[in-house]
Amino acid sequence: MTSYDVIVIGAGVVGSMIARALARYRLRTLLLDKAADVGEGTTKANTAIVHAGYDAKPGTLKARLNLAGNAQYDRVCSELGVEFDRCGTYVVAASAEERISLDELYARGRQNGVPGMTLIDGAEMRRREPSVTPQAVGALYAATGGIVDPFGLCIAAAECAVLNGVELALETEVTGIVREGRRVAGVEIRKQMPGGNLAVQKLASRWVVIAAGLWADDLLHSAGLDGLSITPRKGEYYVLDRVAAGQVHTVLFPCPTAFSKGILVTRTIHGNVMLGPNSVSISDKDDLACTREGLDEVMQGALKLVPGLDRRQIIRTFAGLRATQRPTGRSNTGDFVIEVPREVDGLLLCGAIESPGLAAAPAIAAYVVDLLRGAGLTLVERPDYDPTRPVQPRFSHLSREEQQALIARDPRHGNIVCRCETVTEGEIVAACHAPIPARTYDALKRRTRLGTGRCQGGFDTPLAIEIMARELGVSPLDLTLKGGGSRLVTRQTKAVA
Amino acid sequence: MRNLRCDVLVIGSGPAGLAAAYQARECGARDVLVIERNAELGGILPQCIHNGFGVRVFQSDLTGPEYVARWARMAAEAGVRTLTRTMVLAIESSPDGARRRVIATSGADGMLAIEPTALVLAMGCRERPRGALAIPGLRPAGVYTAGTAQRLVNIEGYMPGERHVILGSGDIGMIMARRLTLEGARVEAMCEILPYVSGLRRNLVQCVMDYDIPLHLSTTVIDVAGRERVESVTIAQVDAAWRPIAGTERVLPCDTLLLSVGLIPENELSRAAGVMIDPVTGGPVVDQAGATSVPGVYAAGNVVHVYDLVDDVTASALRAGRSAAGCACCTLLAESCELPVTAGENVHHVVPQRVRLPLVPEEGATLELRVRQPVEKAVRVRLSADGDVLLNKRLRYVRPSEMIGLALQPEWNERLTSAGGLQVDVEEA
Structure with missing residues (x-):
């Protein structure tokens, strides 16, 4: 039986940041995820905000951890x-009523040690974001809040971990945590084998880290423990075309309620505008369906925040699930529930990592390492640890001269495959051969932005299928949207169904 | 970066681009260059392997590839140069606004900067995707626009699925209903939110009715189920305000949802070049020769407004190509005045939005319009200038799917010189 020092279950942004933090040490670490790509859970469907830290x-x-995580973002993002x-x-x-709650938020932020907060009046708010509602009477500005590419961060952290020796196993579902008396001995996994068979296997490890988001409670129960119960809370979103980006330059929250930070209007790091989320408690951890009622609530x-939003600029809707602890939970x-x-x-256990989990992720990883050290895991630094990873050029971000040089080096960068987002064949090829290769269409989207523009893949999909099949050495019939049975095409024409 | 100059630069080599380039050469432009992003000329036509192209232009019923092959040959013989696998990234204007520089990229040539005397926009249109409709439900594999499915089947040789539901009754959706059936796949239903079909009658008969494909009008998709691949969609009838009617829901098992819910003129480059866009058509405001609000920039075909017949696209492009050549050769009349054209009773939009006077016989000026509502009995299409009726054309019926063309007569020049504007109304006869 293979033996690891640490197995991290779940390659979302939290698990991937933990894997990267462990990669610094002489450890045999395995990062597992049941999905076909890293970051397929809550990481890919959230508001993508690095919160300043006045909420908690x-x-x-x-x-x-929000405050500490936020402070690390410049360094982590620059390294990766x-x-x-x-x-x-x-x-x-x-x-006027809401204006009072701003004072409370401000006071809480001060107590939490959040730097750079100021209270501004309605006129100043409108001066800074002219599209904001004329009803605005004031705002709390948090200078340290920001926006990030959440799946980009997750992919980068996981790639950095892999480049530093962490093993990654995707499409590998942990069916249970194996115990030998008091001691956790490892995990039992189920893996789809070539040919369609399921293989069940045990993997031994001295430590198991649960970073499985919505499924953290199920895994904890499989180890014979209780005390955590996750109830998914769904949030639905709209994504608007880049042409809307002139309307919102930052992040606009309404005043929060007891349940959530409210439906906000934000610019995304990719230059779109995003609206959402609402907040609906559900029971099914796979229920990522948008509903008419939910989307109407979001709009x-x-x-209310930005009255001039134009519905005709909607290009996408999606839903994400927050890993919220059931209110009746014992503890x-x-x-957050981060403990040994x-x-x-x-x-x-890393449990109930809901908002501000993304902002806290770098600090969660550091905290986990501290807990492991405190619990007796020997951590010896590796001299060759490299906190960076190679970054592929993004054609659309380059100057004309840089674009020219890139095409001269590799003519495939002169072939634009996705016209809305200006993604080149060269970028697709690079993503297919990255440290964690893009093996599905969605994985390719998250790495290159292909298909995320106003035509939503209408033009690029057939071309992307062709290039991916060629680069990955598979048939187009084997390519999926997101792994499993999500095949993109069903057969060749003129073949019998 | 390589710098090029030309008299007329055409962006896009679909039917509009090729005809505009051909005509520009025929009208005396010396150096005419067409840029195409695909490896082959023709824009979307190479994947349109059905017939129905060129009945008026060539008096032959051709397929898309045949139609485009003829134009590609005519353009080549006329001396038009083409650059394939080349994508325009930006249109930059000089500080005084008088000149334009087109930035393009290709694997073979690297970055190109092209300075044309006249520019013809012929980028065509794109399909409205699922996200724009905000259809509720999950996001499994197997949701495609009809044109994407058409490319998969006709160019790549792969089937998008086996059991299809088609939302929308646009022409590409109907064409694909037949195509998929002929490939041995099933089309469980075609749903249209409107109470009438939005594509051409001939496609309804030849592609849907002839293949016994169930057509549900005033019906839309209200849910998509399936975690990995589409497993079913839920359809429901809608009321006059397009709200689903409770109790009419039906679950249709299927593995694919195709969307044929509208085409949007592709004008991101035009906007960036400062071209004024008509919010109703989504395309540039033009005159009868395709001249946009920016001097030296012309537009033709689906980039202006979405056509239903390729022959009309070609006709619009011939007009634009002629005037682009005129611009490049400085033969356009400097002194002219313009009349705004108003969409009146039951008229959704009219192109051109402004008519330049005087009308000259060679330019073949035509007003192109679509009605808002179908009228399945005799109507009169009335063209008037400040109440002075110029034309009163009787039609047996009008449908939004079928564009109506009205030829503008040079003999009206005198009556138009003192007019403030033109208006088109469609009323029951």
Whole structure:
């Protein structure tokens, strides 16, 4: 039986950042995910905001790790070549009553140690973001808030981990955590084998880290422990065309409610405008369906903040699920649950990582390493650890001269495959041969932005299928949208169904 | 970066681009260059392997590839140069706005900067995707626009699925209903949110009815199910405000949802070049010769407004090509005045949006319009100038799917010189 020092279950942004943090040490680490790509869960479908840290209750892990994580973003994103913009965020009050809640937020932010906050009046808010509602009477500005490419960060962190020796196994589902008495011995996995058979296998490890988002409670239960119960909370979103980007330059929140930070209007790091999310408790952890009612709620909420939004600029809708702890949970404090459960040896739980999980992720990873060290894991630094990863050029971000030089080096960069986002064949080829190769259409989208523009893949899909099949050495019939049975085409023409 | 100059530069080599380039050469432009992003000329036509192209232009019923092959040959023989696998990235204007520089890229030539005397926009249109409709449900594989499916089947040789539901009754959707059936796949239903079909009658008969494909009018898709691949869609009837009617929901098992829900003129480059866009058509505001609001920039074909017949695209491009050559050769009349054209009763839009006077016989000026609502009995199409009726044309019926053309007569010049504007109305006879 193969033996690891640490197995990290879940290659979302939290698991991938943990894997990267562990890659610094002489350890045999395995990062597992049941999906066909890293970051396929909550990481790919959220608001993509690096929160400043005024929301969380003072004294909680959420407050501490949000602040610490936020502070690390410039360094982490620069090391990994990930797009991040500390553009500042606003909480907009649209009534005298809401104006009072800004003072409370400000006070809480001060208590949490958030730097760079200012309260501004409605006129100043409108001067900075002219499209904001004329009802705005004031706003809380947080200069340290920002926007990031969340799946880009996850991919980069996982690639950095892999380049530093961490093993990655995708399409590998952990069916349970294996115990030998008090001690966690490893995990049992189920893996799709070539030919369609399922292989069940046990992997031994001294430590198992649960970073499985919505499924953290199920995995904890499989280890014979309880005390965590995750109820998904769905959030639905609209994405608007880049032409809307002139309307919103930063991040506009409404005043928060007891349940969520509210439906916001934000520029994305990729130059679109995003609206959402609403907040609906559901029971099915796979229910990523948008609903008519939910989308209407999002649009109404967004229009309250920015009345001039144009529905005709909608190019995409999606839903994401927050890994929220059930309110009746035994130990529920509304906080992240990051701990080494006392009942067993060799298990570390990252549970209930809802917002601000993305902002906190770098700090969560550091905290996890500290907990592991404290629990007796020997950490010896590797002299050859490299915190960076090679970054592929993005054609659309280059100057004309740089574009010319890139085409001269590789003519495939002169062939534009995705016209809305100006993605070249060269970029697709690079993504197919990256440290974590793009093996699905969605994986390619997240790495290159292909198909994310106003035509939503209408023009590029047939071309991308052809290039991916060639580069990955597979038949177009084997290519999927997102792994499993999500095949893109069903057979060749003139073949019998 | 390589620098090039030419008299007339045409962006796009679909039927509009090729005809505009051909005509520009025929009218005396010396150096005419066409840029095409694909490896082959023809824009979208190489994948349109059905017939129905060129009945008026060539008096032959051709397929898309045949039609475009004729134009490619005519253009080549006329001396038009073409650059394939070349994509325009930007149109830059000189500080005084008088000149334009087109930035393009290709694997073979690298970055190109082309300075034309006249520029013809012929980028065509794109399909409206699922996201723009915000159809609720999951996002499995197997949701394609009809044109993407057409390319997969006709160019790549792969089937998008086996059991299809088609949302929308646009022409590409209907053509694909037949195509998929002929490939041995099933088309479970075609749903149209409007109470009438939005594509051409001939496609309804030849592609849908002849193949017994169930057509549901006033019906839309309200849910998509399936985590990995589409497993079913839920359809429901809608009321006059397009709201689903409770109790009419039906689940249709299928593995593919095709969308044929509208085409959008592709004008991101035009906007960036400062060309004024008509919010109703989504295309440039033009005169009868395809001249846009920017001097020296012309537009033709689906980039202006979406046509239903290729022959009309070609006709619009011949007009634009002629005037682009005129611009390049400085033979256009400097002194002219323009009349705005108003869409009146039951008229959705009229192109051109402005008519330049005087009308000259060679330019073959035509007003192209679509009605808002179908009228399945005799109507009168009335063209008037400040109430002075110029034309009163009787038609047996009008449908939004069928563009109506009205030829402008040079003999009206005198009556038009003092007019403030033109208006078209469509009323029951």
